[in-house]
Amino acid sequence: MIVVMKVGSPEAEIEYVSKEFQSWGLSPEKIVGKHKVVLGLVGETAGLDPLQLQEISPWIEDVLRVEQPFKRASLQYRQGEYSEVAVATPNGVVMVGKHHPITVVAGPCSVENEAMIVETAKRVKAAGAHFLRGGAYKPRTSPYAFQGHGESALELLAAAREASGLGIITEVMDTADLDKIAEVADVIQIGARNMQNFSLLKKVGAQDKPVLLKRGMAATIDDWLMAAEYVLAAGNPNVILCERGIRTFDQKYTRNTLDLSVLPVLRNLTHLPIMIDPSHGTGKSDYVPSMAIASIAAGTDSLMIEVHPNPAKAMSDGPQSLTPERFDRLMQELSVMGKTVGRWTEMAVAV
Template sequence: MIIIMKPGQEATIQEIEDRLSGKVSVFTHGNRVAIQGIDRDGLNQQELQAAERIIENHPTAVQGSREFHPEDTVIQTAHSLIGGDNFTMMAGPCSVESLAHVRKMAAVAKAGGATILRGGAFKPRTSPYSFQGLGEDGLKFLRQAADEFDMDVLTEVMDEDHVEMVGKYTDIFQIGARNMQNFSLLKAVGKTNTSVMLKRGMSATIDDILNAAEYIAASGNTQIMIAERGIRTFDNKYTRNTLDVGSVPVLQKLSHYPVIVDPSHAAGHTEFVTREALAGVAIGASGLVVEIHDDPAHAFSDGAQALKPDEYQAMADKAFAIRNLINPAVKVVDA
């Protein structure tokens, strides 16, 4: 249940925490207390009198719920503000291929307004014979390039054994679609203080992604953003996945976490990426994460969906224009 307390009930909130902690799960946010494991019969008379309202029929993912946390979560990193009225561009190559190349792509990303450099050092591939990433060397190259251009790092962590190592180099952990329900990994990143981008699984429902985010929050880390990157539907012949733009306002209604759109993995083909990106901006996403490459035909991975530098710049110009049109109060971090 969620208890919305009357003003001035800080002492009662503390008493509830002291009385129930260790017995059931208790979370507090401002004047709201979420308790998993008991109903109102588990409260004493004083606690009941201190309550303004008690919500018993609430989502399982209680910490991510608007009912528990009404205001938007805004994630602050060294160079970015993500969520709320902010709009954040994230861009970079699918895979880190070399220091020289990722530096070149960082310059392109920054010129297009990105404050976050994305890139994969560990790559979960459909085929075991495809390029798997440069590992820790790739992380070092990514960090060096980001620091040179005053950008944050977003990179994927694939398993719990790598959390500590990847955490040395990244500002934001990415949990890929294939790992959305890797609960051991979710718990591991939840024990860190590093922000997390959780990508929606290819067959995941809205409740599935919110409950996956709850695993991270339940372990202590609430600096979470959710990425819509397309889902598997009836037809993947013409696009890699189907971008569920309708999920953006639904997730924003149900949850306080920033919602990011990844048009690259949804479209799978460069010719569709820009239009899907602009659809995500128009529907109110908190940011975009896109893949870029100067020579897509020879990219180590996913070249077919990467925007060339001029394509990325044109997309970014339109994205910021649309965002400013629909939300004049938007804050864009100066790149």
């Protein structure tokens, strides 16, 4: 349930209304919009009469029920205002959201060695990327596949961050590793296989680094948004949703089915920023550029592109990785579409 305060409501009146709801056993969450303040009521509200709540103060404009099961993630919860995520990086604050230029995340699937990750970071930064991606801990389908170098790879990511000035996005797989990952990462990634690891979602929700939540391989949109709700409910409002392809009946020609229809669907359901990962979505480097361009046309806020200096020798996901040279060309191609839709700037980082 949300309480919409009238434009110009005095702060003292908002505080009074909040305390009144607290006395009813509810937890009001204050959401400051461009024009109005909204109070989200958390607690048992099923038996409450909206008209009765509206009588608490003449400054209350409306009381509405949030019909979706995902409350905080709902667009209705923020009265139709899209949220933005501010990420602090060595080069300044990068804004991710519907009303900001498209942000680009690039880098290898796994951190293999220092020379490789530092070289890649410098190359993707020069091409215009805002964040470096790289797995220190890697969930793999096979127990015999390369699982990442673990904690030692975090030191290499830190070195790449210092050398390039890029923000770092890397995945957490276990709650025991969260603190040391948070020391290096600017955005903490929850991978597709952990999308419904609820204890992990609660843990990342209780810390203040932004969270990138990848869609599970067989997750419905409601499943995905309810997973985001776990992070939001734990206190972290900075969640970015990432579509990375889902399993369908025909995976002969692509690794997954990249569901670009989620872009208009999510715009109607949630205020959270959206990222598209065409690398995992297709599994083939030849298909990544066209799907990246299509993602911008469809309205994405961000892109995640896998880049490796030598894909043929990559320790994981080489077939879907672009070379640095191909990534350079792709960024030029993306700029054409990005400028066409008014979502591209060469100076997207605010220092």
